[in-house]
Amino acid sequence: MQKITPYLWFDGKAEEATAHYVSIFKNARVVDVARMGPDGPVITVTFELDGQRFVALNGGPQFAFTEAVSLYIGCADQAEVDELWERLSEGGEKGQCGWLKDRFGLSWQVVPHVLGELMSDPDPRKAGAVGQAMMTMTKIDIQGLQDAYDTVA
Structure with missing residues (x-):
């Protein structure tokens, strides 16, 4: 229990x-x-x-619920991110950086595991590039994160 x-x-x-x-x-x-x-x-x-x-x-x-508390969902891949993002946000509000409010007002974070891995890179330039890419997203796009990571030499 x-x-x-x-x-x-x-x-x-x-x-x-x-x-x-x-x-x-x-x-x-x-x-x-x-x-x-x-x-x-x-x-x-x-x-x-x-x-x-x-x-x-x-x-x-x-x-009422506020964004001060959210439920975090760690996702294995883009397909899982896509499905949960669409189903949970239906009738609610899509926010920035993987955050959404469902139709009941409860906040969720739909985040692929790879985001934490890329942002934990020992090279602060690579981690920073991933963080900057994430800040431009609503639903997290794994390929977009990877592209930002790969552009740093």
Whole structure:
């Protein structure tokens, strides 16, 4: 059992959000639905995305998500970046540098693993070129990162 579980506050859309997220990730499932009484409204939905457990709370309109907290997705390749970027941003907002807000207002970072590798290069010129390239992107483009890296002699 994981020690820390993110609780996500939704304005009456915990079930809808959970169904959306579970439909996007290949290794995902609803773990539990807690209701207020046997036939009462849903209070929380516990779900897992790729082994990470979350709880979605039907908390009401008092609080909204902000970019101060985001969910980071490390992607293996461009196909994974493309799929997650499109599915999560549908009905939401596409931002800069791999950040987006989904239709529920939750912020995500969709980032290929190679970005960290290229930006960790011991040559600060190469790492800097990759960082500059990333700053011009919305969805991260691996080939664009690699091209920026390769242009530094």
